[in-house]
Amino acid sequence: GAVVSQHPSWVICKSGTSVKIECRSLDFQATTMFWYRQFPKQSLMLMATSNEGSKATYEQGVEKDKFLINHASLTLSTLTVTSAHPEDSSFYICSASKQGANTGELFFGEGSRLTVL
Amino acid sequence: LAKTTQPISMDSYEGQEVNITCSHNNIATNDYITWYQQFPSQGPRFIIQGYKTKVTNEVASLFIPADRKSSTLSLPRVSLSDTAVYYCLVGGYSGNTPLVFGKGTRLSVIA
Numbered sequence: 001g002a003v004v005s006q007h008p009s010w011v012i013c014k015s016g017t018s019v020k021i022e023c024r025s026l027d028f029q030a031t032t033m034f035w036y037r038q039f040p041k042q043s044l045m046l047m048a049t050s051n052e053g054s055k056a057t058y059e060q061g062v063e064k065d066k067f068l069i070n071h072a073s074l075t076l077s078t079l080t081v082t083s084a085h086p087e088d089s090s091f092y093i094c095s096a097s098k099q100g101a102n103t104g105e106l107f108f109g110e111g112s113r114l115t116v117l
Numbered sequence: 118l119a120k121t122t123q124p125i126s127m128d129s130y131e132g133q134e135v136n137i138t139c140s141h142n143n144i145a146t147n148d149y150i151t152w153y154q155q156f157p158s159q160g161p162r163f164i165i166q167g168y169k170t171k172v173t174n175e176v177a178s179l180f181i182p183a184d185r186k187s188s189t190l191s192l193p194r195v196s197l198s199d200t201a202v203y204y205c206l207v208g209g210y211s212g213n214t215p216l217v218f219g220k221g222t223r224l225s226v227i228a
Contacts, residue, residue, distance in 0.1 A: 004160075034215045043204070044161070044218040093160045095216075105151065106216055108160030 002028050004096050006109035013084055014117055020080045021112045023094030029074035030096035034106070035067075038091040050077045074099065084116045121205045121219040128225045135192045137222050139205030142186045150181060150188045151216070153204045161204060161218075165190070192224075200226045 003026040013019050023033055031052050036044040048069050049057040056069035066088075068080040077096075081088050091113050095106040122140040129135045141150070149168050153161035165172055167179040167188070178191040192199060204221040208214050 006160075036218075043220050046215050046217060049215050091158065095160070105163050105166060108153075108162070111158065111160045113158065 002098055002107045004094065004107045004109040006092075006094055006112045008112060009110060010113040010115070012115045012117065015085055016083055018080055018082045019084055019114060020078055021092055021094075021114075023077045023079070023096070023109055025075045025096045025107070028096075029099040030077075031074060031099050033071060033077040033094055033096045035069060035077075035079050036093045036095070038093060038111075044093060047079075081114065084114070086116045089114055089116045121207055123203075123205055123219060123222045125220065126223040126225070128227060129195055130227050131196055132194050135195050135199075135224060135226075137190045137192075137203055137205075137224070138187060139190070140187045141205070141207045144185050144207050148207045150179065150185075151206045151208070152177070152179065152190045153206065155202045155204065155221070164203070195224075195226045197226050197228060200224060 005024045005026055007022045011019055033050040035047045037047055038044045046059050047062045047067060050069045050071040052071045052074050058064045066082055068082060071077040079092060091111050093108055093111045095108045097106050120143060149166055151166040152164040154164050155161040165174055165177045165179045167181050169181050169185060172179045180189040202221040202223050204218050206216045208216050
């Protein structure tokens with residue numbers, strides 16, 4: 001199979017602190033990973049595309065200095081929410097595709113729920 | 118990226134066949150159609166993918182007409198555990214292309 005794991009699955013933090021969320025492809029290599037956020041009863045919104053060894057590409061309206069993305073290896077991408085505020089509370093989901101696979105299927109992590117007090 | 122339109126919600130009784138239709142009038146020649154299922158507080162899960170005509174796997178069928186401007190996900194004999202949000206996505210075959218999610222269809226299966 002193709003498993004994508006996120007950690008932590010949920011986190012509560014104080015306003016002004018930074019939180020790091022990890023996304024790992026456990027049994028395959030992923031040159032590209034995608035980060036989404038989802039508010040209650042809404043669809044997933046693409047935040048950024050993370051490429052191994054290069055800078056992430058952010059979608060319009062997503063602050064790159066607030067949502068730091070690092071993709072240092074073929075199996076790990078991290079999203080750091082800096083100086084978090086209550087409006088950053090959301091469900092963050094990562095996804096990855098298999099390197100060299102001949103299908104556009106994306107494998108999604110379980111999601112990480114962030115609550116900022 | 119092609120935009121998709123789906124019904125916001127659908128209700129069904131257990132054991133019935135459910136068909137969810139998605140419109141994608143601006144689909145490009147090299148775009149594939151992929152359906153995902155999402156349960157509350159979980160990441161989306163791949164259901165089925167197709168390019169044209171009909172695709173069937175162990176959980177669903179996907180019907181795509183010749184003009185490819187729409188597609189229909191068919192779930193045979195749904196159960197309560199099929200209650201979820203179903204997303205239709207259109208995009209390139211390359212895994213390096215992000216998938217843009219529409220609003221999805223909230224399916225409620227009733228006993």
